[in-house]
Amino acid sequence: xxxxxxxxxxxxxxxxxxxxxxxxxxxxxxxxxxxxxxxxxxxxxxxxxxxxxxxxxxxxxxxxxxxxxxxxxxxxxxxxxxxxxxxxxxxxxxxxxxxxxxxxxxxxxxxxxxxxxxxxxxxxxxxxxxxxxxxxxxxxxxxxxxxxxxxxxxxxxxxxxxxxxxxxxxxxxxxxxxxxxxxxxxxxxxxxxxxxxxxxxxxxxxxxxxxxxxxxxxxxxxxxxxxxxxxxxxxxxxxxxxxxxxxxxxxxxxxx
Amino acid sequence: xxxxxxxxxxxxxxxxxxxxxxxxxxxxxxxxxxxxxxxxxxxxxxxxxxxxxxxxxxxxxxxxxxxxxxxxxxxxxxxxxxxxxxxxxxxxxxxxxxxxxxxxxxxxxxxxxxxxxxxxxxxxxxxxxxxxxxxxxxxxxxxxxxxxxxxxxxxxxxxxxxxxxxxxxxxxxxxxxxxxxxxxxxxxxxxxxxxxxxxxxxxxxxxxxxxxxxxxxxxxxxxxxxxxxxxxxxxxxxxxxxxxxxxxxxxxxxxxxxxxxxxxxxxxxxxxxxxxxxxxxxxxxxxxxxxxxxxxxxxxxxxx
Numbered sequence: 005x006x007x008x009x010x011x012x013x014x015x016x017x018x019x020x021x022x023x024x025x026x027x028x029x030x031x032x033x034x035x036x037x038x039x040x041x042x043x044x045x046x047x048x049x050x051x052x053x054x055x056x057x058x059x060x061x062x063x064x065x066x067x068x069x070x071x072x073x074x075x076x077x078x079x080x081x082x083x084x085x086x087x088x089x090x091x092x093x094x095x096x097x098x099x100x101x102x103x104x105x106x107x108x109x110x111x112x113x114x115x116x117x118x119x120x121x122x123x124x125x126x127x128x129x130x131x132x133x134x135x136x137x138x139x140x141x142x143x144x145x146x147x148x149x150x151x152x153x154x155x156x157x158x159x160x161x162x163x164x165x166x167x168x169x170x171x172x173x174x175x176x177x178x179x180x181x182x183x184x185x186x187x188x189x190x191x192x193x194x195x196x197x198x199x200x201x202x203x204x205x206x207x208x209x210x211x212x213x214x215x216x217x218x219x220x221x222x223x224x225x226x227x228x229x230x231x232x233x234x235x236x237x238x239x240x241x242x243x244x245x246x247x248x249x250x251x252x253x254x255x256x257x258x259x260x
Numbered sequence: 261x262x263x264x265x266x267x268x269x270x271x272x273x274x275x276x277x278x279x280x281x282x283x284x285x286x287x288x289x290x291x292x293x294x295x296x297x298x299x300x301x302x303x304x305x306x307x308x309x310x311x312x313x314x315x316x317x318x319x320x321x322x323x324x325x326x327x328x329x330x331x332x333x334x335x336x337x338x339x340x341x342x343x344x345x346x347x348x349x350x351x352x353x354x355x356x357x358x359x360x361x362x363x364x365x366x367x368x369x370x371x372x373x374x375x376x377x378x379x380x381x382x383x384x385x386x387x388x389x390x391x392x393x394x395x396x397x398x399x400x401x402x403x404x405x406x407x408x409x410x411x412x413x414x415x416x417x418x419x420x421x422x423x424x425x426x427x428x429x430x431x432x433x434x435x436x437x438x439x440x441x442x443x444x445x446x447x448x449x450x451x452x453x454x455x456x457x458x459x460x461x462x463x464x465x466x467x468x469x470x471x472x473x474x475x476x477x478x479x480x481x482x483x484x485x486x487x488x489x490x491x492x493x494x495x496x497x498x499x500x501x502x503x504x505x506x507x508x509x510x511x512x513x514x515x516x517x518x519x520x521x522x523x524x525x526x527x528x529x530x531x532x533x534x535x536x537x538x539x540x541x542x543x544x545x546x547x548x549x550x551x552x553x554x555x556x557x558x559x560x561x562x563x564x
Contacts, residue, residue: 016363016366019363020363020364023359023360023363024360026356027349027352027356027357027360030351030352030356031349031351031352034351034387035351089347091347092345092347093343093345093346093347094346094347094348094349095347096315096343096345096346096347097341097343097346097347097348097403099313099314099315100313100314100315100336100339100341100343101336101341101361101364101365101407102333102336102337102364102365102366102407103364
């Protein structure tokens with residue numbers, strides 16, 4: 005292949021990806037019935053628990069509730085989104101075109117990342133104004149980066165679930181996973197305030213480790229974050245394998 | 261003599277659990293031809309389309325599209341598709357949707373030409389969800405044309421369209437045929453089939469009942485319909501090659517045949533009390549109904 009043909013192919017791939025990201029963002033922004041609850045739910049929780057009820061832990065709870073919000077955005081954007089699009093035929097139509105599946109999924113991933121960024125930014129403003137949280141610019145930026153990147157493993161989990169669940173079952177099943185996972189990982193109230201046996205459970209859950217990374221990057225937690233990074237990487241690989249399996253699972257009927 | 265087929269199915273069979281959706285299908289889709297796929301609901305049409313698109317795994321037999329296994333990216337780059345259920349995102353405008361799909365194909369149509377060919381210029385800023393059913397069908401048709409396809413697969417493309425738009429779609433299909441596109445058109449509309457078909461494939465219970473040029477099929481189809489009330493035994497008139505099919509509801513016989521006169525004579529000779537005799541011509545639709553009639557007595561009567 006000539007150099008110009010290669011350049012043209014790369015340009016074309018980027019264009020496709022840009023189109024999917026654009027369509028995903030436009031679709032989300034034009035769906036307030038989905039967008040507002042997804043954004044407002046964790047922000048409202050943070051306002052109640054992090055700023056009004058539990059005093060003096062605004063920075064800690066900023067990290068955990070931002071984690072809670074980003075995980076929700078990723079799980080629901082992919083889990084419910086893909087299950088619905090599968091049932092309505094949009095994914096089938098895309099699968100019949102030369103659309104690279106990576107572009108379809110990355111487009112969705114950017115939707116989840118956009119939500120993660122918006123949730124983190126709004127919470128950060130609330131934390132600074134009402135919770136008197138003060139951090140260096142690099143720490144604010146670090147929190148934002150951790151949340152945006154941290155949505156990726158949960159996006160992969162969402163893909164796997166979205167490809168496996170019926171569209172009417174997806175929201176209920178995802179809530180059954182999301183809410184207990186958030187509570188057990190110490191995202192609503194600090195892990196130290198949970199009973200001992202629940203603290204033992206928390207350290208095995210991926211949201212706990214994403215929150216730990218956020219706590220480290222904001223200087224709320226000292227010491228090394230390598231264990232959390234390693235465990236979260238392991239979970240990411242596991243979720244990616246699950247997503248790949250669910251996506252490539254042989255389809256023998258038209259309704260799968 | 262045909263040029264090389266754009267898509268071929270060989271000995272294709274497909275089962276859903278204990279149900280045979282397709283049974284030993286052989287089919288060639290030739291460039292510059294419109295093949296119309298007909299058949300009642302559940303005949304296997306959508307399964308065949310999904311197999312051709314690589315959306316469902318082949319269980320038995322082979323499918324090639326442009327020399328590739330069905331579903332390969334190289335095949336999809338030259339295939340346009342309009343499915344019955346497309347789940348297009350309601351919040352995107354016609355322009356945004358077409359822009360997305362145009363970006364997917366290596367030899368895509370220019371957007372302006374595409375909008376003009378499908379008469380969507382005035383709707384390009386409207387969101388898909390705000391369009392009428394017929395307008396949405398036109399957008400889906402435009403999506404199918406985005407890649408300038410060599411193989412165009414359309415599943416009931418004109419459902420919900422007004423007659424003027426339907427004719428416009430037909431005209432677009434005829435232009436595509438002239439340019440060498442192989443078109444597989446699945447429809448329930450016999451008028452559409454008669455207008456467009458170079459070949460007709462009639463599926464029933466997963467099997468090809470008839471596969472021929474539209475003209476040949478028209479010649480073979482029963483041209484007359486006899487309705488009569490009689491208690492006559494079916495076997496006494498079913499033996500003739502002239503009779504295509506017979507069914508009975510209570511004492512009402514419905515008989516499709518090529519020539520009515522000898523059948524009427526046979527009935528009246530055997531049963532002078534026969535009443536309410538009615539002989540009419542059949543159109544393509546009635547004739548196809550005769551061929552695909554699910555009532556087992558139709559088939560049994562013919563093979564008794």
